[in-house]
Amino acid sequence: MSLPGKVDVLVVGGGPAGSTAAGQLAQLGYDVVLIDKQQHPRETVGESILPSAWKYFDLLGVTPAVEQCGFVRKAGGIVAWGDQITQISFSDFAYDRPGLHVERAEMDHVLLQHARSRGVRVFEGYRAGTVLTDVAGGATVAVTGEHEREQITCRYLIDATGQASLMARQLACRRTNPEYRFVALWGYFRDSRYVDPNGIARPFTDLATHAPVTFVTRLGDWGWSWHIPMKQNTSVGLVIPIDDYKRNSPAFATLEDYFLATCRNAGYLGDLLDGATLTNGGVRMMRDFSYVSETLAGPGFLLTGDAAGFVDPIFSIGFAIAMYSGNIAAWTVDRSLRRPTQGPLARAVFEKQMLGRYQLAHTMALPGVEAVTPEEARLHFDFFSRSEKELMWSAASMTTRSGNLVRASADGSAPSVLKRRELATIRFS
């Protein structure tokens, strides 16, 4: 299979946003090519998936394939935020299916394979370079493989390049949010204990019989940690104020030493990791912690998933935003190509929905800043069902980062009931 010179839709990036958009458009009969710079399966972070993802799996027709993976099913979340420990259960929010802790290499591979099965031509090991967009629509993209260099002309380009942010970087319109002064460090542990929905710390081997929760603890004033047990090991991450990182990390010989010492001193997280070992993969780091592209769409191109924006992942919304944006990108492309006169309006809807969702996510996760909540976020909140709102509201109330969501809902649309439970302690036997 060689790269075609011309195609209806070129999707750059084979993560959840790209595979979703590509699969949906191929299903609608478009000629779709997807390129990815890596070979799947490939590792990536972002393992916690909310139950809302099942709706997207259903829409794609990929639910049986996801079920077959046998991912760890989680019942909810527990947050230890200072002295307060609270628990929420997804079953309290009208979800009849669980959240998941997934190996993203496997999850993303399932979605990409599905896109292939729908007729998407997938080229792995190919990198997108300069993009020339045409004001009349369409784009020409320089694509480089190991032995090949080609220009692909497409009627629509979907940028699903994740944090590489192909278009936003090329247009120089990626804006890092100065209110999120954090770095994230993460690694994977073998044999970590985990927390069950009743706040009991269990040995890793109990996973087969007792569902876990995603366990979040507060670090310092505004930082936090995640603890996500998966099939083989546990994803552990630290979100640390950048000033703390700069002050404390130079005292350690390696990043790994700093990471391990900080984990050990992080209260319950340290207790869970007692006796666990960091896997060979070592410690990874992310610096540009929150950004959004000022341009989300143009004639002939759309930005999706992390390529469009990224918000502090404290509420596990990245994967859902990726699949959501893949779906609405497919709608926008189809609408624009089928009825070209409606293209500008379809793009305007796409931008409004994407901006609304990022601003809402930002509003939920904003660390203690008294910010004005944008109208788009408030509006977008009201596109969610009552039970989805209750979940967002309850989750936000578990940390001290909720003040902005309160203001976002000042018109009274906020649910009055918080469905959460206070726990006295995390019990270690």
Add this chain to the structure above:
Amino acid sequence: MPVIDPVIDSVITWLKRTAYIRATGEVVPDTELIARGILDSIEILNLVSYLEENFGIALPIDEFVPENFETPRAIANLVVRLRPAVAAE
């Protein structure tokens, strides 16, 4: 009312045929579509496509707000408002 009733009917018919989350029980003109999760923010886009193609309207971006999609009646009101020719019939 006679103007709006057929629009409400066609919206309800579309919902029953297409909506991802099938309404449990009857969908009536005042069923809360968004609050009950019958119409989500992806399905709304497909509804917009249907309304534009079926009723010959173009939805201005400022009308793309949750209030206009809260119930079948709200949706029908939107359609009638955007299509003065229907109201004049």
